[in-house]
Amino acid sequence: MKIRIIGGGPAGLCFAALMQREDPTHDVVIYERGPRDATWGFGVVFSDRALEFLRADDGDLYRLLSPHMETWTNLTIAHNGTRIPVSGNGFAAIGRLQLLSLLYAHAERLGVRIKFDSPVETLADSERLGGADLIVGANGAASFVRQDNEARFGTTCDWRPNKFIWYGTSRVFDSLTLTFRETGHGVFCAHHYRYSPAMSTFLVEVEEETWKRAGFERMSAADTTAYCESVFARDLDGHPLLSNNSYWRNFPAVWNERWSFDNVVLLGDALRTAHFSIGSGTRLAMEDAIGPKRWRCSRSVACRR
Numbered sequence: 001m002k003i004r005i006i007g008g009g010p011a012g013l014c015f016a017a018l019m020q021r022e023d024p025t026h027d028v029v030i031y032e033r034g035p036r037d038a039t040w041g042f043g044v045v046f047s048d049r050a051l052e053f054l055r056a057d058d059g060d061l062y063r064l065l066s067p068h069m070e071t072w073t074n075l076t077i078a079h080n081g082t083r084i085p086v087s088g089n090g091f092a093a094i095g096r097l098q099l100l101s102l103l104y105a106h107a108e109r110l111g112v113r114i115k116f117d118s119p120v121e122t123l124a125d126s127e128r129l130g131g132a133d134l135i136v137g138a139n140g141a142a143s144f145v146r147q148d149n150e151a152r153f154g155t156t157c158d159w160r161p162n163k164f165i166w167y168g169t170s171r172v173f174d175s176l177t178l179t180f181r182e183t184g185h186g187v188f189c190a191h192h193y194r195y196s197p198a199m200s201t202f203l204v205e206v207e208e209e210t211w212k213r214a215g216f217e218r219m220s221a222a223d224t225t226a227y228c229e230s231v232f233a234r235d236l237d238g239h240p241l242l243s244n245n246s247y248w249r250n251f252p253a254v255w256n257e258r259w260s261f262d263n264v265v266l267l268g269d270a271l272r273t274a275h276f277s278i279g280s281g282t283r284l285a286m287e288d289a290i291g292p293k294r295w296r297c298s299r300s301v302a303c304r305r
């Protein structure tokens, strides 16, 4: 089967690896618009046992990823300096770049070809997609595959009003923590967790009114970082916030009534986004990859064969 995948994120990479492993004669190519070593953001977190779903469907990948995960057992809520641990909420985290590097190696070892620096702009790209039995739109939340075919997929997209900005920090936290700080402009919330022995993700979220009152609309990137550092100074304990393409965004809650039409299927954030506060976007993207593989096995996936 000739499978062409648009997007080399967790969804596209996991699906490619599963299909190639199932049948080494499949001709599987991923087109990724970015270079091999580029990534945005810092770490991603998985809820407790979130990788367990991989055990049954891709034990090799499970064994490859598990040793690289940072794990902890508590969730902590911190309100103006008062810390409340909530037990029974285990989590595991990994740097996004490391996760992608491991997934590239895993997929390529199985025979998947990944073409970096290769954006696909339209489903009519006959050079790359011509003759494909299955075309996979795994190109993230702003997927053109979905946006150009909203009526066919039954798409809804609800832009949530809160603003958020994704930083990293060298402060290493001992648990996944939700920190709330009250300021003269309103409440600031940080979602933070360690994803390597030396680094943590630090995501700041505010209501739109707080964002406006604080003057972020007209603030430079450097001043924005300094402002957030000052709000969370006691939590950062002298460590800086580190920017990596960090800018204020709104969260698009994407939903589709249908995963596929003809021989085109959506996976991962292209199909449906998961809010960062539940830390499941990457897990869901990887679970999506398992779904169509099962469909195909039961001969119900919308591909030409």
Ligand SMILES: Cc1cc2nc3c(=O)[nH]c(=O)nc-3n(C[C@H](O)[C@H](O)[C@H](O)COP(=O)(O)OP(=O)(O)OC[C@H]3O[C@@H](n4cnc5c(N)ncnc54)[C@H](O)[C@@H]3O)c2cc1C
Residues within 6 Å of the ligand: 006, 007, 008, 009, 010, 011, 012, 031, 032, 033, 034, 043, 044, 045, 046, 118, 119, 120, 121, 138, 139, 140, 141, 144, 165, 166, 203, 267, 268, 269, 270, 274, 276, 279, 280, 281, 282, 283, 285
């Ligand atoms: C602020 C924030 C924090 C998050 N925190 C977490 C977290 O803690 N835990 C978690 O599990 N998830 C988290 N997520 C979500 C997670 O990053 C995504 O859900 C996950 O990466 C989805 O994987 P994906 O493969 O569907 O899409 P993506 O990871 O977005 O990958 C899509 C790929 O497609 C490529 N692409 C796009 N357009 C094209 C094109 N036209 N041609 C070729 N290639 C293209 C992109 O370059 C990208 O590599 C967070 C997201 C955000 C925004």
